[in-house]
Amino acid sequence: MKYKDNDKFVRTSKEIDQNRHTQEHIKRWSFIGEEGKFFYEINSPNSEYRNTLSNEVGYRGNDSEIHHHLTYDITRVKMIKKVNQDTDLVFGHITGIKEGEIFESREELSLSGIHTPPMNGIWGREKEGACSIVLSGGYEDDVDELDYILYTGQGGQDSPGGKQVSDQEFIRGNKGLVLSKEYNLPVRVTRGYQVQNGPEKGYRYDGLFFVKDYERIKGKSGYYICRFHLESEKSVQEIEENIQDTLPRDYSPAKRKETITTKVQRSVRLREKIKDIYDYKCQVCGIFLEKPGGMGIAIGAHIQGLGKPHNGPDTLENMLCLCPNHHDQFDAYSFYIEPENLEIVGLKNFEGKKLTVDSKHKLDKVFLEYHKNRFMNLK
Numbered sequence: 001m002k003y004k005d006n007d008k009f010v011r012t013s014k015e016i017d018q019n020r021h022t023q024e025h026i027k028r029w030s031f032i033g034e035e036g037k038f039f040y041e042i043n044s045p046n047s048e049y050r051n052t053l054s055n056e057v058g059y060r061g062n063d064s065e066i067h068h069h070l071t072y073d074i075t076r077v078k079m080i081k082k083v084n085q086d087t088d089l090v091f092g093h094i095t096g097i098k099e100g101e102i103f104e105s106r107e108e109l110s111l112s113g114i115h116t117p118p119m120n121g122i123w124g125r126e127k128e129g130a131c132s133i134v135l136s137g138g139y140e141d142d143v144d145e146l147d148y149i150l151y152t153g154q155g156g157q158d159s160p161g162g163k164q165v166s167d168q169e170f171i172r173g174n175k176g177l178v179l180s181k182e183y184n185l186p187v188r189v190t191r192g193y194q195v196q197n198g199p200e201k202g203y204r205y206d207g208l209f210f211v212k213d214y215e216r217i218k219g220k221s222g223y224y225i226c227r228f229h230l231e232s233e234k235s236v237q238e239i240e241e242n243i244q245d246t247l248p249r250d251y252s253p254a255k256r257k258e259t260i261t262t263k264v265q266r267s268v269r270l271r272e273k274i275k276d277i278y279d280y281k282c283q284v285c286g287i288f289l290e291k292p293g294g295m296g297i298a299i300g301a302h303i304q305g306l307g308k309p310h311n312g313p314d315t316l317e318n319m320l321c322l323c324p325n326h327h328d329q330f331d332a333y334s335f336y337i338e339p340e341n342l343e344i345v346g347l348k349n350f351e352g353k354k355l356t357v358d359s360k361h362k363l364d365k366v367f368l369e370y371h372k373n374r375f376m377n378l379k
Contacts, residue, residue, distance in 0.1 A: 002067055003039045005160065006117040008083040009070070010036035021077065024052040029079045036083065040119050040160065042070065089124065089131045092186050092208065099207040100243040102199055103190075109134070109203045115190055122154050124176025129185045133177075133230075134203065137161070137194035141219045141227065144197050147236035148308055149189065149209065152219070153177065153226030164221035174226045181211035187230060199246040206243060208233045213309055217377045229309045271300025274319045274361070282323035283356045284330075284344060289323060299327040303367040310370075317364035320355075336375040339365040346375070 011032050021029075031037070031048040042049045045062040053059045053069055073080045094113045103109040110116050115132040117123050124130025135144060138161040139152035153174035156166040170178055180187055186208040191198035198204060209230040219225040232239055240247070280296025281288045289297040301320050304312030312318050322330060326347075329335060335347035342355045342363075357363055 003043075003070065003082075005038065005040035005043075005119045007039040008036050009039070009042065009074075009080050010083055012079055012081050016079075021079070024055075025073070025077050025079060027052045028073060032080055038118055039070075042066070089128050091129070091131045093188070097205055099205060100246065101205050102201075102246065103203045103205070104201070106134075106203065109190060114188055114205050119160060120154060120173065122173030122176060124173045124180070126172060126175040126179075128176065129179040129183060130173055130176030130187060131180075131185070132188040132190070134190045134192060135195045135198065136192035136203075139219075139225075140164070140221070141225055142195075144191075144195055145236075146197055146239055147232040147234070149228075149230040150309065151177075151228045151230055153228065156223055156225070164219060164223050164225070167224040168216070168226045170216065170226055177211055177226075177228050178214055181214055181228075184210060186210060186233070189230070189232075196248065197251065200248075204243060204246055206232075206239065212307075213305070215309075215374065215377065231308070270314060270316060270319060274300040274316060274321045277358050277360050278321040278356070281321070281356075282326055283321050284326040284347070284350060285323060286356060287323055297324065298322065299324060301327050301330060304370045312367060312370070315364075317362055318367045320363075330371075333371075333375045333378050336372040337368050339368040339372060342368075 009032060011029060011034070016026055016029070028049055031042075031052075037049075041047065043066060044050075050062065050066065053064075053066065054061075056069065058064070070080070074082060090113065097112060097114060103112060103114070106115075106118055110118050115123050115134055121134050121136065121138060122130050123132040133151060135142065135149070135151070138157075141150070141152045143150035153168050153170075154172065155168045155174070156164050158165045168174065177187070179185070187210065189206045189209045190203050191206055192203045193199055193201050209232050211228050212231050213229040215227050216224055217227065234242075275296070275298045278298070279288070280298040282298065291297055299322050301322050302312055302314070303318050303320060304310050306312055306314055320330070329347065335350075336345050337343070337355050338345055342357065344350045344353050344355060
């Protein structure tokens, strides 16, 4: 049995039997206490629980796993039990909690309902999505620009907030954030005092963000990390207004709103133009999907996405005309277009076939190379 950091354990109602229970059993029972302990507390170096295991066969101090010792105490000694903490995920704002509100500790934050796990940075599940994250400076690859966050997923560290010693995978909370992107679920964001844009003390609730993209790349320590690009539902000016009293003194306001508006307006015209060039036929499969009245169904797709994290240009050279299915697959990096010969790679039934390119469409290989590299990093 493997336990997670936020698993909680409490005493059972079983009475101490001096003839059956050893002094070590009783010490471990006492350490759990009336309020109980989380696994990360039990498993921490030199915890009172670990100290009672010093005479156990095969125990090598803080380097030893203690899962089986804890399982033995639960199933055989029966003085400790694991608490079922499977509460429903709550998406969106929590009633009664305002943006900018400060919580003194992780425990207080947990009790508020904003972020229930007492230690994990992600509150989410593989089959349901993720509803909340906490920024507390635990990962070296994080980026925080107030209205935009480049967030490193969980896992692979030698200890919470420690060194990255192994690869991360899209499992547990990381998979939850993937689902939040796929289903456009809101994610509550809380910043701790440990990060640059956090409060001086405690933890501050900063509102709702949406996962716009995710990737798996090599981080600064040389191991693969799962990264998530989140954007606030509000403008940077609105966020600054809500939390201005708790921002660091050296914070400088951002000025980006006007450029974003211009990009959106220009994108509509170019998306329609790329579809006209190909008469609404997909450049991958050549299919024309007809709507009532003779109009076609097609998508003007950017090869290197606009905005963060891709920062691709809004030009025809960076666009393709695709059917809905192949657009979704292309965006998910299920296949790529080889820049040198325009062959389709990785797509069943189309492997080795070439992308259709009209003479009026000056496709830039630089963007295909970018997409290919992203494909390779995710494999």
